[in-house]
Every structure is written in C-alpha cells, then in structure tokens.
Amino acid sequence: MEKPLPPDELARRIAQTLKSLAGDTPVEEFVGFVGDDDSMEGVSSREIKKAQNAAASMQRGKTPSAEGMYHLEAIVHLKHRPSHRVTNNTFDAFPGDFRYMSTDRKVRKCIETSFPAIGRIDITDLHRYEGTGFVVGKNLVMTNRHVGQIFTQGVGRHRIRLQPWGTEIDFAEEPGFDEPDGYELIEPIMIHPYWDMALFRADLPDIQPLELSTTPYKTLLKRNQDIVAIGYPARDSRNGQRAQREIFGDEYEIKRIAPGRIAKRKREISSRWLSVPVDALAHDASTLGGNSGSAIINVDDGTVSALHFAGRYMLENYGVPGYELARDTRIIDSGVQFAGELPPKNNDLAPFWDDIESRPDPSDAPHDPNTSISVFTGNRSSSTQSHQMSHDDEITVEVPLRITISLGPAKLGAGSAGAPGPDADRHPGGVQNDPNGPDDDLIGEADYDIGESNGSGYDPDFLSEHVPVPRLPKKIANDTFELNGETLVDYTHFSVCQSKSRRLPRLVAWNIDGGDMKQLSRSGIRFILDRRIPQEYQAGNELYSRNAYDRGHVARRADLNWGPIREAKNANRDSFFFTNMTPQHEAFNQSSKGGLWGELENAIFADAKVDHLKISVMAGPIFKETDKKYRDVQIPDDFWKLIVFHDEEDDEFKVAAYIISQRDLVFSEGQVDDEFHLYQVSLTKLAEETGLDFDDIAEFDTHTEATETARGVGVREIKGRENLLG
DSSP: OOOOOOHHHHHHHHHHHHHHHHTTSOHHHHHHGGGGOGGGTTOOHHHHHHHHHHHHHHHTTOOOOHHHHHHHHHHIIIIISOOEEOBTTBOOOOOGGGTHHHHSHHHHHHHHTTGGGEEEEEEGGGTEEEEEEEEEETTEEEEOHHHHTTSEEOSBSSSOEEOSSOEEEEOOSSOOSSSOOSEEEEEEEEEOSSSSOEEEEEOOOSOOOOOEEOOOHHHHHHTTOEEEEEEOOOOOSSSOHHHHHHHHTTOOSSOEEEEEEEEOOOSOEEOSSOSSEEOOEEEOSOOOTTOTTOEEEETTTOOEEEEEEEEETTTEEEEEEHHHHTTOHHHHHTTOOEESSOOOOOGGGHHHHHHHHTSOOGGGSOOOTTOEEEEEOOOSOOOOSOEEEEETTEEEEESSSEEEEESSSOOOOTTSTTOOOOOOOSOOBOTTOOTTOOSBOSOOTTOOEEEOOOOOOOOTTSSSSOOOOOBOOHHHHHTBOOBTTBSOEEETTEEEEEBTTTSSEEEEEEEEETTSBOOOOOTTOOOEEETTSOGGGSOOHHHHTTSSEEEEESSOHHHHOBSSHHHHHHHHHHTTBGGGEEEEEGGGGGSHHHHHHHTHHHHHHHHSOEEEEEEEEEEEEEOOTTOOEETTEEOOSEEEEEEEEEETTTTEEEEEEEEEEOTTTTTOOSOOOSOOEEEEEOHHHHHHHHOOBOGGGGGGBSSOTTOEETTEETEEEOOSGGGTTO
C-alpha cells in the first residue's frame, strides 16, 4: 500500500490543480465561488474562508494547516472533479462546467448506455476485489495487464493460464465477492507484452459491447475532449482520509462516474514491466486506487477513449489510448470492437510480441510419471516474488505458496494431501464470546490460510479530534516490523504494530462506527498468516494447538464489522489474521472480569452519549522480560486497552484506559476462580507499563494521578460494570 502524501507535497499538488482549474482567476477568488453552487450545500462560509486562507498560504509558498488543506481538497473534488454513484444505470447531476452531461439528452444517453457493460473484477475464492473491466466484444472483457496478472500466469496469447480461483466480472452497481454472483472469466485471450491491457473470455449475457475510439490522443487534446471515468474506486491511502470520507461518503468498490477532460501529459510514464516510456493518454477525472481497468468514455459519442491504468493523485491520470490499441492487429483479430476507420498498423510492437512468443514453453518439457507435487500451505517467506530453492531431489517454488516437486515416488508429509492433522483435544473458547461460533475449534497446526489485506487501516481522523497511535521509543521501534517503511500494517478498519522479537502485535488500533454495524457470521473463515510479514515474526497455530490458550482477538471481530456490506465482510475476514491474535487463557471467557474486558466498547456506548456512535480503540499485550516462554513465544501476563470518544453529554473529548491481568493463570493447572483483575489507569501509568508514548492524547485522559491503590498511583480497580467510567 502506498504511503500517504507528505503535507507539503499534497499542498503542492492541490495548488497546481487549483491553478489549472482557475485559469486567469486569482485562486483565492476562485475558491470563494463555490458558495454559489448547489453541489456545495452544507459547506459553511467559515469553511470556505478556511479554504481561502489555505489558498493564500500556498500562494505565499507556505504549507497550510491540515484543516485548510482538507477544505481545499474537498472543494476541488466536490465542486470541480466530483465522483458520483451510479444507481439504476443513471447518475445525479454534476456541478459547474459538467452539469450539461445530465441535462443534454444526447450526452446523457451516450454515458448511461455504457453503464451495463462495465463491471468489477473479483476473485471469489480469495474474497478479493482487484479492479474494473468492461465488455469490448462478444463474450470479451478488457482490463489492465497488472490486474489480469494477479490471477493468471504468462504473457502473450498462447501460453497464458488462468488460476482456478473463481475470478469473475460482476456488473452490479454494488457487487460482492464472497459468493459467485457475476460471470466467470473462463479463458485468458491476451496479456499484452507492451500495453497495460489484458483480454479475457467470459460467458456473458446479452450486453452491448463498448466500442474503442480510434481518434488520436492529439486530436482529443485539441478538442478539449470532455470524458467520464467509470469504474469501482477503492479507498486510497495517498490522500487525506477525512476529505476522502466526505467526497465518497465512505462508500467504495461500488460503480461510480467521475467527469473530467483529456489533458496534456505533464511527464513521462513507464509501464511496470518496461523501462521505456509509453505514449499514454492523460486525463484529470477523479480516480482512486481500484479504478484500474476503468473505461474513459468520450461523452459526445460514448466511445472508449482510453483504458485507465494509473494515476498520480492531484496531478494527472493515465490511460492506454483506444487509438493505440487499434494499431495492433492482434487485438483487432481477437474481436475487440472499434469505432470509425482503423489507423495504420504499429510495426514497433513486433519486437515485443516476437520476444514473448519465441520463448520455449515450459509445458513442452518431458513429463516424468513418477513426479509428484505436494502443496505446503505455510509461508516461510514474506516475498511475493517467485523464486526457487533446490535440495537433493526436490525443487521448491514459492509463489508465495510453497510447491514442492519431488522426483520419484510420491511422499506424504506434513501439509500433503491426506496427511492427518494433530489430535487437537482441547477446550474450545475465544476472547470474543462469539454467538456465531468459537474462535478456536479443534486446531490443526496446518489449518490456516495465507493472505493479505487491501484495507486502509486505522483512521486517526475518524473522530472530531486527531487521535494518532502512540509514538514508539527507539528501542521499541527497532523491534517493530516495517512494511514499506511504515510501523503499522493496515487491514480493514484496523492497523497492527507487530513485534519481531515477540511475534505478537504490540498494539492494534481500530475504529468503530456503532451506527453502521453489520451482523456477520464467522462461519468458514480460517485464521490467516499475513504474507506481507515474514513468518518468523508471526505466531501461528503452532502456538495454540493442544493447550489452554485461545487465539484471542485484540481488535474484536464484532467491532470491525461496519460500513458497506463488502467492506464489513472484508473486516470480518481480516479480523482473523494472526497479527490480531494474542494467546489468552481459555478461562478468560469464563471470568466475569473477562466478560467486562470484552464488553468495554459496548459499555461506553451504553453509559455515555457517544457523538455519532463513533469511537476509536487501541489495545495490546504488555510485554515484559519476565514473561514466561512457551513454544518459543513469551506469553504476556497483562493486556491494555484505551477507548477514545466524544461525549455529547458534557461536550468533552475523552480517553479511558484499562489494564487486565491473567498473571495468576499463566501455566496454572489449578481451579480457576475469577483470577482476573481489571483496572482503569491513567495514560501516564499506561505509558509506564507499556513503554509507549501517549502524550499526543494525554490532555483528554479521564483518569487522574490522584487515585492510589495497591497497584500504584493512577490505578483504580474495576469491580463491575457500574464503575467502568468512574
């Protein structure tokens, strides 16, 4: 996942965009015009003034405040480059210059006729959404090469294979990917060696294919051609999450339409597999991650001017021109439909095709009938790049599944088909007390999945105040796994700070929207190792099998299941990553204090008037050098949790922090008699216990240092539900 843009870079891009849109009008004056437009209903004069002040700061070469940038960013999108939902094959009117697209009957018809042919590419077996595709011929679907290569092997036309993962195109405006409800892609026709384009055969209903434009990019540019980008944008980590929520209403991966224009390309763009620049078309419609494969439609005739494949947020977006695709006879011969007279053939593509199609086919190698293949579903490497290792008479290919090809008689081993799992004779349980089933059924050590999440993680701007995760002192930071230079690994609605030495999460941060919860079953979801993190930094089933420890969720599954149904389902699945698990004694759910621990969030909702029913939560184990080791993992005695919310009753922003201990139960063989102790603690005390720095939110602490108990200053024992908040 890409890092968010630094504030100064975001400001530079917003300034550049505003200057381009404003033309000769002074930017501050241009920003002020928004108050006259219906599309800005609900934007106050105070907010517009903040945006104008931010624009003035940028004119002076200064980076404006985060608040000012948020308003500017929202104005750019809401007023000038909006993105609207497609509902019942129609769309709401755009503001400003693009209003005519809904009032001009011919233009509107050209746009709306294209909607049924554009769908979302889903991999149902992996519960993943990968991008957008559209119908370009009879039973023929076009998308990006970088999308297609996720579920295919090979490049070219003749030696490409589809992975058996249930990949489909779903034309619904709000599709899901948990069940096959679209049209399966049954055959790869072409993975282009030069352009970011792929073609697939699908058994489609009677859908009118879109025609690709044969008008050259330069001609479209001279016309100042208006276009719309139609696709399924996903949440994007690069831009401000607060502005993104306002613009998209937290509704992602649904069919959307965004107006814009063909633009002059400002910089060269290279493909992901070529070192040379490609002659891509540029446009300025609003796109996010997930728009890959979107159709860029010319609004005056409904043809596809380009296949969207990349973008630089607040700068420009790129598409493969329809004109250039029409210059490859292989694409024409595949059945793709074009509008107008075909342009001259591009002979410069021949070397790229020759290079691919002259390579020997590995499948032509002699086959040894004694060769056996076994699949090990563990993952000893975090890399998603294929590589080989040899050992004696075996060849291992990591893709990232480990596939071992053994020469000679087939052997059964751990993880092989037919190999029995260990006898997991233990008590089921789970820290969530889940009514849909326990988190820990009988565990086999190989009973897990390997995967990754596309979620955008914990949002520090989810509430009315900025709530960052605690800062990490140098020693802790050095022990933290970093993904792309970041100490947080993102999932749907939560993020994890993973300790390398302890192989457990040091902290998990998540957001809860209590007004938009979904009731979802955990049936059929297995626990998951994250392929982005080396396995030596994760504790898997080997820690939990045949003992008294449950795979205890840190971020509760029920807390995460909110938002649009597909997003909630993603969160439901993501909650089962081992990076969200800590070993918790099976007696935890039998303890009244354990019940309180699991119900802290619900208690806050019940006992306080929570603004918009939204809270943010952080939690984790308290690591100590004295923690006892079991199966090479030190088992934490204590856990912490803090809850942040805006209390409407007294209009105060509040933080409540708690610690619970299972110290008396770790390695205990005796009868359990509610040996858990739950305490509310000050943030100063929590920092002392965890080594984390909570100074950024200390001003909102609801617990003072005045209280002193046997556990020390700033500690208050919780005896029951009635005194959770003091």
